[in-house]
Amino acid sequence: MSDALLEHRSRLPQPIKGKVEDLARLVSDLAALRGPAFYGYEREGIPASRAFTESYAKRGYRRVEEYVTEIKAADRCAAPVLARLKATPAQLLTPQGGREALIAGRH
Numbered sequence: 001m002s003d004a005l006l007e008h009r010s011r012l013p014q015p016i017k018g019k020v021e022d023l024a025r026l027v028s029d030l031a032a033l034r035g036p037a038f039y040g041y042e043r044e045g046i047p048a049s050r051a052f053t054e055s056y057a058k059r060g061y062r063r064v065e066e067y068v069t070e071i072k073a074a075d076r077c078a079a080p081v082l083a084r085l086k087a088t089p090a091q092l093l094t095p096q097g098g099r100e101a102l103i104a105g106r107h
Contacts, residue, residue, distance in 0.1 A: 002028040013074030016067065026063055033060075 002024035005012075009020045016023065033052075040048040 001031065013071055015070050015074055019067075023067055026067070030060065030064075 005020055005024045005027060009017055012020060036051050037048060040046050040051045
């Protein structure tokens, strides 16, 4: 997904274009944490419920929320684009959902 963001930078609203590297890094970081968030660290015997703190999760959520807020506020075009993608911000951050949303949003 992070590669797709960088590749399609020109399609993003202006405030996001300047931060696309940070957004791509965030998406990559979240993708790497997806497995441990569901299953924990099985080899080490650490369940998902103990793998992450609530404050850690809230920090990640705030970072994602900042981008969602910026995209929505970017311009009048943002809302129709998000609606056309037919995906929630959380779905856009999953590798499969994000890629499908980008493909669905193409003209």
